Amino acid sequence: MTAHADVIDLAQRLIRRPSRAGIDDYGPVLGVLEDWLTGRGLPYRRLHGDTGDTGDTGDTVGLLIEVTGGHPGPWWALDACVDTAPYGDEAAWSFAPDSGEITDGWLRGRGAADSKLAAAMFCGIAAELHERADGLHGGLAVLLDVDEHTGGFGGARAHLADPAAVRPAGVMIGYPGFDEVVVGGRGLWRATIAVHGASGHSGSRRTAPGAVSRAAHLVRLLEEAELPGADGEFPLPPKLTVTFCHGGEGFSAVPGLCEVGVDIRTTPAFDERAAERLVGQAVGALDVRVPAPRPTAIAPVASWPAYRLVEGGQPAAALLDAASREGLALRPKTAGPSNIGNLLAGEGIPATAGFGVRHEGLHGVDERACLKDLPAVRAVYRRALLTLLNAS
Structure with missing residues (x-):
């Protein structure tokens, strides 16, 4: 199985495990990810939410993959959510919301666009970089959040609060959208x-x-x-x-x-x-x-707070440069809606968002993601990370 086929297969299996925020049990979708990561020898662990005054750990809010480089340097993070919006009126869908099928080059089902395909792609990139970790400076963290669509951003909060995790120098969030890179938001x-x-x-x-x-x-x-x-x-x-x-x-x-x-x-x-x-x-x-x-x-x-990244700052510069070298002309964009980048900005961590495959029906009916864009999107993120990790 090729690398792209492996990513698509993982995305299909994730879509077929419903993970609607506040509705479904996240155990099945997390199990798919854990089986995939274990089978490839990738180091990962579960992140748990804070129950408050008790100090105890709460429910699982995400998985954290950590690839440690062989040389010192800053860490960078990829972030994608694997919880989803609800289905809405299922009778209005022309296919099953949890189908995961591919039709005319489009991956179909809730989470295809936001953001199970991105999560699978980031897992594939982590597996590739894990095999060449000795030549990397710093490290790569991949956060797979199951508390994003609640608005709680529990996975991101748990990552930042985890004393065992290295604080990332910057984060790239895998929201979809093929022509723009979000570098700020209200x-x-x-x-x-x-x-x-x-x-x-x-x-x-x-x-x-x-x-x-x-x-x-x-x-x-x-x-x-x-x-x-x-x-x-x-x-x-x-x-x-x-x-x-x-x-x-x-x-x-x-x-x-x-x-x-x-x-x-x-x-x-x-x-x-x-x-x-x-x-x-x-x-x-x-x-x-x-x-x-x-x-x-x-x-x-x-x-x-609102945020906007400094022009020329990382990781946006690496992502935009990588896109240019892959033949894509991306526009930096300040978004109207908020995203995890706002939370990270409040912590002093720069974050990009909104570069991924083309999509339709996000949070609506007949959600789907364009698989034709996947090779280019993956190549851009891979190139950007190799630059940031000063790979040798």
Whole structure:
């Protein structure tokens, strides 16, 4: 079996082990990976999540492959997730979401694009470099994350927290997309807002507004808030989205509580402090204009900063140069959505994302990945790593 055929076979077997975040047991998909790695003598270990105050280890959140070079030098990391988005409406799919079949040169099934094919490819690269480890400077870590689509990024967090792991000098994340390399992304600030109101019977003579009515007023205040545009240092503007509004039950009761979710994509010029201040001003205006028995409460739930890699810095420079030498013209891109690169940036670790095969249906119906692109994508990552590891 050729190297590419071996990678494709592994990807097919991964797709046929459903690993939807928060739905499926990750044991079967991890078992496929562990059997493959063991069969090729690759050193790996499981990473476990932190259970909190107990200090005990929790569920497995990833596998970490470590290839130690024969000479001193910095370590570099590849990262791909093997948990996936849910299937959605399975009746809308034209093939089984866990088929793993190949049709007209496309690998089909949930995770084909994001990111089981990339995980298999990175395993193949690790196996190749393991055979020539004596000539490498530093080392290569390959993180196979099963806590990415939850938004918890547990594998990446566990890798960074592991005292036995060498902290990488940079990371390349294997999200799909054939024409661009993501070198930055907006950050985010998310909060749940508890909006209170006067509860009671909908048929009573009381006219005090309920929580849902007050929440609707807050949504208008948030969506009418002025945000700055893009600046010269960062190419994208901030963005505010109200993502949920939960409150009330039935028709005869006026609810006393309604929860509103707000997601703000931040930039260096409009960071998490600015986002929290904007929401605080909207909440303050609500409580003044439409008083309630209790003040509105803001509970932040997640935050990480925007980032953009320094031009010419590693590992982006090695990846872009490798693509050029393989005949590909890649564009550096700053992404609107956040990714693990934001988490890593907060730790001072530069990361690229978003270079991989062409794809369709990512997180949607009929997800598939173009296998025609695999040899070129693999060659680019291989060349970039050999440069970074100063292979001899």
